[in-house]
Amino acid sequence: DAGVTQSPTHLIKTRGQQVTLRCSPKSGHDTVSWYQQALGQGPQFIFQYYEEEERQRGNFPDRFSGHQFPNYSSELNVNALLLGDSALYLCASSLEGGHQPQHFGDGTRLSIL
């Protein structure tokens, strides 16, 4: 039973570029949440997708956008990259219904030069 998978594992971009990160949820899960984890910090919630719609959003600018596909997989897009966007981006999947356990992938390490 595959867990949450994310791609790519590492990515290097320059300021101003855009990036797309991908996530496949754990088998049977229908809800995907994205988190940003800066070095030495806890993950910060970006947004959550369910039924192909953004259901909740954290305190992140509109440069951060996402999408969920009919097979429940998801993408995170970041435009106009800034140096401060360098972080580990984590995807977590869960079942819909409020307080369901969230299971994380190993993340995509994004470095902005």
Add this chain to the structure above:
Amino acid sequence: GENVEQHPSTLSVQEGDSAVIKCTYSDSASNYFPWYKQELGKGPQLIIDIRSNVGEKKDQRIAVTLNKTAKHFSLHITETQPEDSAVYFCAASGARGSTLGRLYFGRGTQLTVWP
């Protein structure tokens, strides 16, 4: 929104000793509290969770306690082993409509278990 504080930031123990990590939260409506273990180069792994209708939960060497009145919860690891060394995060799940299911994390505790 919810604010989660976690202490200590680093913790060193001898193999076989117990380790305790403490967290406080601000929103009295929060009612789900998971704990995650993150090893180097990996994503957070759910190790135990507790809901607000329960005061304590155990799973082998790991236990979590919750004090709703004081708004704090703790992770207890007994008989620690070197493989327990990792960063541990506590989290609280938003309970209001606009935050339901969103996890708010503490800043993490680096646990080192010396052989």
